[in-house]
């Protein structure tokens with residue numbers, strides 16, 4: 001091998017090495033990009049509520065709040081709807097207490113999670129979760145409605161209850177009361193407080 005052949009061979013091996021490194025780099029960029037894309041897709045439904053007219057973020061009910069909801073429902077039966085059902089905990093706990101419980105929730109991941117939890121807990125047959133906007137969902141079929149909302153939405157929600165709820169419906173508002181209706185009872189304190197309303201009184 002003369003010197004020019006030697007240098008040519010050396011160049012070729014360097015080029016091959018460089019190609020290997022750059023395909024590894026491309027793979028790394030691809031994986032990182034894929035992960036970033038996946039995280040973004042998952043996070044978007046958690047961030048978009050902040051961009052809506054009324055920002056209702058995902059904040060799960062506390063255990064005491066759920067205890068108060070169940071106490072408020074003592075003596076009640078039939079169908080129940082959780083408006084903005086989050087991870088489905090209110091729907092599942094009320095279903096364990098013999099209600100046919102439904103949840104409406106905008107965030108698709110929370111809806112998938114809720115359906116999976118219902119399956120895992122053997123509650124799939126008495127629960128349903130819909131990926132819907134609570135403002136557009138017809139609530140007239142329900143005997144009991146639970147809402148853990150924010151203060152800014154309670155006035156519009158009261159109007160929706162007034163026009164859509166059936167006469168014997170009970171409404172349980174968590175953390176924030178309805179602005180004009182008088183509750184028949186309240187339970188708990190602070191962040192766990194719930195207000196119970198009887199639709200037929202309004």
Ligand SMILES: C[S@@+](CC[C@H](N)C(=O)[O-])C[C@H]1O[C@@H](n2cnc3c(N)ncnc32)[C@H](O)[C@@H]1O
Pocket residue numbers: 049056057058059060061082083084085086087088089090104105106107110132133134135148149
């Ligand atoms: C405060 S969390 C309450 C979650 C659940 N009800 C609980 O008590 O654990 C409110 C939920 O409403 C959902 N949400 C916000 N705007 C909504 C809308 N327009 N329609 C349906 N769900 C909505 C949010 O994604 C969030 O999961």
